[in-house]
Amino acid sequence: MIRLFKQYVPNAVLLLGLLDLIMLGLAAEAAWSLRASQIGQVPTPFTTRLPQIATFIVVLHIAMVAVGVYGAQALQSLRFATARLLVSVSLGGLAQSALFFLVPTLGLWRSTLLYAMALSVVFLLALRILLGKTLGHQVFKRRIVVLGAGQRAQRLKHLAQRPGAAFVVVGYVSMSEANRVIPEAIARDAIYNLADHVVLLNASEVVLALEERRNALPLKDLLRIKTTGVHVNEISTFLERETGRVDLDSVNPSWLIFSDGFSSSRMLSSAFKRLFDIAASTVLLIVAAPLLLGVAIAIKLESKGPVFYRQRRVGLYNQGFDIVKLRSMRQDAEAPGVAVWAEKDDPRITRIGRIIRKLRIDEIPQAWSVLKGEMSFVGPRPERPQFVDDLEQKLPYYAERHMVKPGITGWAQINYPYGASIEDARQKLEYDLYYAKNYSPFLDLLILLQTVRVVLWPEGAR
Template sequence: MIRLFKHYVPNAVLLLGLMDLVLLLAAGEIGWLMRAHQAGLVPGPMVERLPQLVAFALFIELAMIAVGVYGAESLQSIRYATARLLVAVSLGVIGLSAIYFAIPQLSFWRSNLLYAMATTLVLLLLIRLLLGKTLGGQVFKRRIVVLGAGPRAARLKALSKLPGAGFAVVGYVAMSEANRVIPEAIARDAIYNLADHVVLLNASEVVLALEERRNALPLKDLLRVKTTGVHVNEISTFLERETGRVDLDSVSPSWLIFSDGFSSGRMVSSAFKRLFDIGASVILLAITLPLILVTAILVKLESRGPAFYRQRRVGLYGQGFDVVKLRSMRQDAEVPGIAVWAEKDDPRVTRIGRLIRKLRIDELPQCWSVLKGEMSFVGPRPERPQFVDDLDQRLPFYAERHMVKPGITGWAQINYPYGASIDDARQKLEYDLFYAKNYSPFLDILILLQTIRVILFPEGAR
């Protein structure tokens, strides 16, 4: 994996993205040449239209990232990739039309844009057909050796079998565990030199998956492995990188303290984030005000009660604030003072409410909280005080998610469907801790782009 701004990008995804970028430039140029030939014009050198070609390529690339073209499913299924490419190109047509209207200097002819889009689909589908499942196959998977043969090693084994896994386990070494569950593991005593064994397996990484580390770390072995150029990682660090979550089952307070992250020197990043929040919330409120008003009228017409409602939530450093949303449930959805989890196909949700929840329209008034500084566009979902009190008692490190501002969208929201149970809250907490630990403007931009995918393909909205 390549680490970009604290975020790991799989080698296969990075390679495919670069190849796509080159193909998009080529598609733009081919479309230009086709239109010039049709009009009987002599095209000048490519450098003269480079700004238009770069704008075309970058915008389509961003649309592809936004709709999930580079997700694990797209790398595994050509049918899935084709569907996402069609959506990305359609979004590209709409977005580029708006950009061309605002900045005419970057525009193509409309007919040239049509040719370029058609060529884009052909080239991008062709490269995926030629590569087949190579990008998601064994060629780009890192080879790892697991030290351990207990339940933690079994977790890595199960993770390596999932579609889209970026690694393959090529060997297990049992370290005298009492609860051994990996039958194919080789006992450490049967290996004369662990470093040579790792090299012979052509492994690029060794992962410590010991059940008990106290007085059990094979320090000499690990030092020799490290000096051969093979990476050595602890299971918590490995799982964080591979899953995009802080794994609560393996993490310890000392790991959180000594690992990279939770940087306090974020003055520039925090200033950038706040400026973006102010500018974006003002623009979004201005653009969506007619939509909010029309939706409010529809909410009032369907059921009795106010169109908007205020609800107490827990924000930065555990401070409370009132969030404003469009009402999507009946007025009598809850007994006063008693918070209730939302359910799948919740009967309390109105017909209009079900629609605006799927499209996230009910969240738009929260831009006011963003403008006031109580929330950010990106961050952990703000929960109600009653839920926070309960979850803080039942989940480790729950309070640490309040070290960053809550957000309208977030890393947990784009990676995990809407949850309404303790187990769901635990899964989302792992994503929230990853965000709090690895925050960067790059990660915020990635989350905002991926939010488009969540809106277009609303899975689990309640």
């Protein structure tokens, strides 16, 4: 994996992304050449249209990232990739047209843009057909050796077998576990020199997956492995990198304290985040005003009650605040003072409410809370006090998610469907802790882009 702005990018995804940039550039240049030949224009040097082609590449590539072209499913299924490519190129074309209206010098001719979009689909699909399953081949996967043969080692085994896994386990070493569940593991006593064994397996990383570390760390072995140039990782750090979440089953307080993350040197990035929140929330409220007015009329016509409703939530440092949302349920949806999880096909949701929940329109008024500084556009979703009190008792480290400002969208929202149970809350907490630990403006940008995918394919909306 390559680390970019604190985020790990699989080698296969990085390679495909670079090749896609080349394909988009070739499509734009071929489209211009085709259109120029049709109208009899004399060819000009490539550099004369470099700004327009570069703009085309950047806009379409951003659209591809936004709709999930580089997700695991798109890398494994050509049919899935085709659907995402068609949507991304269409959205990119619309964005390019809007940009051309605002800055005419950066746009391609309309006919050239259509040609470029069509050729982009052809070139990008041809690239994926040509590569086939090459991107999932072991040559692009990191080779790891697991020290351990218990339940933790088995978790790594299952993770390596998932489609799109970025690593392959080339060996297991049993470290005298009482409950051994990996039959192919080699006993440590059967290996004369563990460092030589790792090198012979051509491993690039060793993951420590012991069930009990107290007085069981093979420090001499780990030191020798480290000096051979092989990376040594603890299972919590490894799972965080591979899954994009903090694994509550393996993590402990000392790991949270001593591992990278939760940096305090965020003054500049926090100031930038706040400026973005103010500008974006102001623009969103102004642009969405006609839409909100239309939805408000529809809500009023369908059912009695207020158009908006206020609900108490827990924010930064456990401070309470009220969020404003468009009402999507009946006015009598909850008894006074009783908080109830939303369910699948919840009968309390109105017909208009079901639509605005699917499209996330009911969330737009929360931009007012963003403008006031109680929320951010990106961050963990704020929960109701009744749920927070219960979850803090049942889930470790739940209070730590309140160390960052809550948001309208977040890392958990783009990676996990809507949940209405303790187990769902646990899964989302792992993503929220990852965000709090690894925050960066780049991660915020990635979440905002990926929110487009969630809106277009709202599998988890309730």
